[in-house]
Amino acid sequence: MTETGIGAAVRRTEDQRFLTGNGNYTDDINVFGQTYAAFVRSPHAHAKINGINSTAAAAADGVVAILTGEELAADGVGPLICGWNIAGKNGVEAHNSPVHHALAMGKVNYVGDHVALVVAETQAQADSAAEMVEVDYEELPAVIGTGKALNHATTIHEEAPGNMCYDWEIGDASATDAAFANAAHTTTIEIVNNRVIPNAMEPRACLAQFNKGTGDWTLHVTSQNPHVHRLVMSAFNGVAPEHKLRVIAPDVGGGFGSKIFIYAEEVVCTWATRKVGRPIKWTAKRSESFLCDAHGRDHVSKAELALDADGKFLGLRVNTKANLGSYLSTFASAVPTYMYATLLAGTYTTPAIYCDVQGVFTNTAPVDAYRGAGRPEATYLLERVVETAAREMNIDPADLRRRNYIQPDAFPYQTPVVHQYDIGDYGASLDKACDMADVGGFAARRADSESRGKRRGLGYSSYIEACGIAPSAAVGALGGGVGLWESADIRFNATGSVTVMTGTHNHGQGHETAFAQVISEKLGVPIENIEIVEGDTDKGPFGMGTYGSRSIAVGGSAIVKAADKIVEKGKKIAAHCLEAAEDDIEFAGGNFTVAGTDKVMNIAEVAFTAYVPHNYPEGVEPGLHEQAFYDPLNFSFPAGVHICEVEIDPTTGETEIVNYTAVDDFGTIINPMIVEGQVHGGIGQGVGQAMLEGANYDENGQLVTGSYMDYTMPRADNLPNFNVGTTSTPSPLNPLGVKGAGEAGAIASPPAVINAITDACGGAMIDMPATQEKVWQACQAAE
Amino acid sequence: MPTVSMTVNGKAVSADVESRTLLVHYIRDHIGLTGTHVGCDTSQCGACVVHVNGKSVKSCSTLAVQAEGADVTTIEGLASGEELHPMQAAFKENHGLQCGFCTPGMVMSAVDLANNMKNLDEATIREQLDGNICRCTGYHNIVKSIKDGAERMGG
Structure with a gap:
């Protein structure tokens, strides 16, 4: 390992600009002649619009334009789309897909829904004028509550009878029924996965410009995937042809899924900038982020686990109602289906699994992928039912898991629910986690807590997830509308420095550093001579962005593939210059060497020769610039064990996490410092969901947790330090052996926390978030 | 105006x-x-x-x-030319930032905290950081950075 190569804890290149206030976020960018946007938003969850009167608003100071859905439609701008079709039970080929107008057409379907755009000279003028727009609403009853939406007296969309988007199933129902018929014990739980709001610290923003001279648009936008924004906005919304639309996602202040999606604001502003002839900037206020960013999770489920007398899992049956919100967001349909139920085997050999999911519409913000996206929901359900079964059968919960693990010699392992796991050693992670968490000393610690009038609990979570989504053909076969390859473009400059362009996007993950480490390792170039360029459709070749922990597994593989091509071409040039046969050239540490001699040429010299090809091999093109596209062979499958230990004061319900241990198998790790940081952050969000966070709508559809005064974000004093370790079974299916590390913490932690709290409370069921009041109630019941 | x-x-x-x-x-x-x-x-x-x-x-x-x-x-205004302020340097060394958006406020709060309180321990840092939200780091490395930064500042 070199000091800057794969496996080194290199300090981050990008930190210098962030630490000195020189980051370049969308709202930091201003252009000459810029105007400001404000959206008129629905104050009602469900209402007809009988008319919009903007006469007074249009006459207000500084107002440039007020535009509505009628004008948007008249210009042929298409509705917002969902890019994943879910076929249903009984041969239903397509899910119900209500039209989602970027600006409302006669009806609004959630609080915050977009009614009109106001463009003005200043932000204050735009905000004031937006309040002056008079909208004649006729209120309709709101459909609220994940479990109450189906066949509600009110139907939100004509296209979705009974408020059903789809009724979908996976697995073998009859084999699962047979497993239950033979079971010695059955554990049943009813469980809620609480709705959360992503809350990246940078609010969403966009700056749209149209150049009359060239007929080109430039859109700066807070996006995790600028090429996907360009593709959808041209192919489906039709606001600009793909080759005339440049999408730039500059520094982006966190995403967690919420900045994948193509939202109304950027579509409307890109359309409107040409119409008004001025650049338009929109920046969300935090209250708008709460109302209109896609929310996450929101499942109501019943899970049944069948076990034999020894605790071997025989079958798992699950029904889930998944709240999709008022409209389908960009990838919403896939999250509670293919991103969720395909993970229900977990790390276990359960031979028969059946799950059906009803996706439902409600008068709430759209729900889509949030850190983990379906996998946290699967892990939470599975690890809660497994822990409950251990309690009911009086089997040690670690032991019960160990009895059911897929063994290291069983890979590749085909689960009953689509996935074929490539590699893993779940027992190794469990052993290490138990050791690090000192599970052996827990009984003594519990006795000590009890002697002080406290309660103590220990909770496990043995998770697996599917990252690096996914072979394009598989995505297509399951209804996905895109390919999920990634690209890389490696350009040596004549002076020996390297520019690497790739289609993933860095919004906190440290790509500028980790990808440079891969290049430094593979090509022997000093890290300070490597520039990683992302986030601009005019620079990178093409790409699908960053989500689902895909950047290193898919994007990193594309980089390796392009680097291999560089070496291949470099060998031809070096062979010519060193007067040797190409087969005799070896490459290592940045040097091309004639095998068995001291004849050597550095890759920087090769690059110079490629651009100044005076003495050059015949038939070889000048230049040292290679591109690769990589389509993954499979998902990757990070897995691990998290153990949470809590101490509770039963007189107040105050819960303290006294130890949190995470052992994760991410395969090869490029930068352990960055990976640890990703795990910390994921656990922080997972603990937030488990103990603090919850998006609540009242019965009228008003979001009552719409600010940081009401929605409990984890703060420094809500979280402990984390005890983090790893095991490693490198993936055999990608060239780096990597798996992806961005979401594991958020996937693994909620069940670990709740299993610990319920253990402390004598096994009572507690739904997330386990607030102080709920924990106090559970303690009272236990005592 | x-x-x-x-x-x-x-x-x-x-x-x-x-x-x-x-x-x-x-x-x-x-x-x-x-x-x-x-x-x-x-x-x-x-x-x-x-x-x-x-x-x-x-x-x-x-x-x-x-x-x-x-x-x-x-x-x-915190760094002296190219040289980072000790608190900025500590954030870099301890990976106290990810997306960078909360970072300016976090660092400015941390410098004020280190100026006002000596011998900062972890619990105090966590309590004093109540007015700054980070969504990326889970605070683990921010707390570590502030402790290190305060020591670098002579606290």
Whole structure:
């Protein structure tokens, strides 16, 4: 390992600009002649619009334009789309897909829904004028509550009878029924996965410009995937042809899924900038982020686990109602289906699994992928039912898991629910986690807590997830509308420095550093001579962005593939210059060497020769610039064990996490410092969901947790330090052996926390978030 | 519109702004220093923290006119040329930032904390950091950074 190569804890290149206030976020960018946007938003969850009167608003100071859905439609701008079709039970080929107008057409379907755009000279003028727009609403009853939406007296969309988007199933129902018929014990739980709001610290923003001279648009936008924004906005919304639309996602202040999606604001502003002839900037206020960013999770489920007398899992049956919100967001349909139920085997050999999911519409913000996206929901359900079964059968919960693990010699392992796991050693992670968490000393610690009038609990979570989504053909076969390859473009400059362009996007993950480490390792170039360029459709070749922990597994593989091509071409040039046969050239540490001699040429010299090809091999093109596209062979499958230990004061319900241990198998790790940081952050969000966070709508559809005064974000004093370790079974299916590390913490932690709290409370069921009041109630019941 | 003048990062600045202009918008939109961020609209997140006359202030809950004549330091004014302030250096060394958006406010709060309290322990740092929200790091490395930074500052 070199000091800057794969496996080194290199300090981050990008930190210098962030630490000195020189980051370049969308709202930091201003252009000459810029105007400001404000959206008129629905104050009602469900209402007809009988008319919009903007006469007074249009006459207000500084107002440039007020535009509505009628004008948007008249210009042929298409509705917002969902890019994943879910076929249903009984041969239903397509899910119900209500039209989602970027600006409302006669009806609004959630609080915050977009009614009109106001463009003005200043932000204050735009905000004031937006309040002056008079909208004649006729209120309709709101459909609220994940479990109450189906066949509600009110139907939100004509296209979705009974408020059903789809009724979908996976697995073998009859084999699962047979497993239950033979079971010695059955554990049943009813469980809620609480709705959360992503809350990246940078609010969403966009700056749209149209150049009359060239007929080109430039859109700066807070996006995790600028090429996907360009593709959808041209192919489906039709606001600009793909080759005339440049999408730039500059520094982006966190995403967690919420900045994948193509939202109304950027579509409307890109359309409107040409119409008004001025650049338009929109920046969300935090209250708008709460109302209109896609929310996450929101499942109501019943899970049944069948076990034999020894605790071997025989079958798992699950029904889930998944709240999709008022409209389908960009990838919403896939999250509670293919991103969720395909993970229900977990790390276990359960031979028969059946799950059906009803996706439902409600008068709430759209729900889509949030850190983990379906996998946290699967892990939470599975690890809660497994822990409950251990309690009911009086089997040690670690032991019960160990009895059911897929063994290291069983890979590749085909689960009953689509996935074929490539590699893993779940027992190794469990052993290490138990050791690090000192599970052996827990009984003594519990006795000590009890002697002080406290309660103590220990909770496990043995998770697996599917990252690096996914072979394009598989995505297509399951209804996905895109390919999920990634690209890389490696350009040596004549002076020996390297520019690497790739289609993933860095919004906190440290790509500028980790990808440079891969290049430094593979090509022997000093890290300070490597520039990683992302986030601009005019620079990178093409790409699908960053989500689902895909950047290193898919994007990193594309980089390796392009680097291999560089070496291949470099060998031809070096062979010519060193007067040797190409087969005799070896490459290592940045040097091309004639095998068995001291004849050597550095890759920087090769690059110079490629651009100044005076003495050059015949038939070889000048230049040292290679591109690769990589389509993954499979998902990757990070897995691990998290153990949470809590101490509770039963007189107040105050819960303290006294130890949190995470052992994760991410395969090869490029930068352990960055990976640890990703795990910390994921656990922080997972603990937030488990103990603090919850998006609540009242019965009228008003979001009552719409600010940081009401929605409990984890703060420094809500979280402990984390005890983090790893095991490693490198993936055999990608060239780096990597798996992806961005979401594991958020996937693994909620069940670990709740299993610990319920253990402390004598096994009572507690739904997330386990607030102080709920924990106090559970303690009272236990005592 | 009143003319509001102050010293920002050692430089005299002046701008004609509406009376209702917040200090954060004065700094970002009129002085052009965009390192100070706006992350919320309820004075909770702390992304906008700057120092006014040496004390940390949420610039989203201060009017620009209230800072008339004040000595203001923003994140851009912390380093000496290319050399990072010890707190900035500690954040880099300890991976105390990911997306970077909360970072300016976090660092400005941390410097004020280290100036005001000596021998900072973990629990104190966590408690004192209540006014700054980070969504990326789970705070683990921020707490570590602040402890290290405070020590580097001589605390």
